[in-house]
Amino acid sequence: MLESGDGTTYPEPGTDPRAVITAFLRSLRHGLDNPATASALMALAAQADRDPGAAHALAKISEDRHHALNRLLEPSGTQISADDFAQLVGPVMFRRFLDRRPVTDATIDTVVTHWLTSTRQPDGLPS
Incomplete structure (x- = not known):
C-alpha cells in the first residue's frame, strides 16, 4: 500500500501540471489517513537511522512515488527533480506527522502554487 497507493483515489495522467500534482498530493493525503499506512511509514522512519533495511525501504518508497508522479506528468511535458x-x-508529510494538523485542500493548493511560481520561467515552462 505504501508503494502503490490504495487504489481508491489515485490520479490520472494529465496535461495540466497543477491539476496532476494537486491530485497526486490529495491521493498521498488520502493514503496517509489510513492508520495502517501511517503507522508502517512511521515505524520505518523510526528504524531507518539504525536499520539499513528500513532506510532502503524508505528510499525505495520515495523513489517509487517520485517516478509515479513523473509518469502522471508525462502528458504535460513536465518532469520534476x-x-x-x-x-x-x-509540507504534506510535515503537516500530517509533525504538526499533527489536517492536510487541507487549501494547504495542498498553497504548496502547489508556491512550487509552480518558484520553478517556472517567464515563458511559463518549468526551469
Whole structure:
C-alpha cells in the first residue's frame, strides 16, 4: 500500500501540471489517513537511522512515488527533480506527522502554487 497507493483515489495522467500534482498530493493525503499506512511509514522512519533495511525501504518508497508522479506528468511535458518532489511532498508529510494538523485542500493548493511560481520561467515552462 505504501508503494502503490490504495487504489481508491489515485490520479490520472494529465496535461495540466497543477491539476496532476494537486491530485497526486490529495491521493498521498488520502493514503496517509489510513492508520495502517501511517503507522508502517512511521515505524520505518523510526528504524531507518539504525536499520539499513528500513532506510532502503524508505528510499525505495520515495523513489517509487517520485517516478509515479513523473509518469502522471508525462502528458504535460513536465518532469520534476528529486528536490522538487521533496518540496512538494515535504509540507504534506510535515503537516500530517509533525504538526499533527489536517492536510487541507487549501494547504495542498498553497504548496502547489508556491512550487509552480518558484520553478517556472517567464515563458511559463518549468526551469
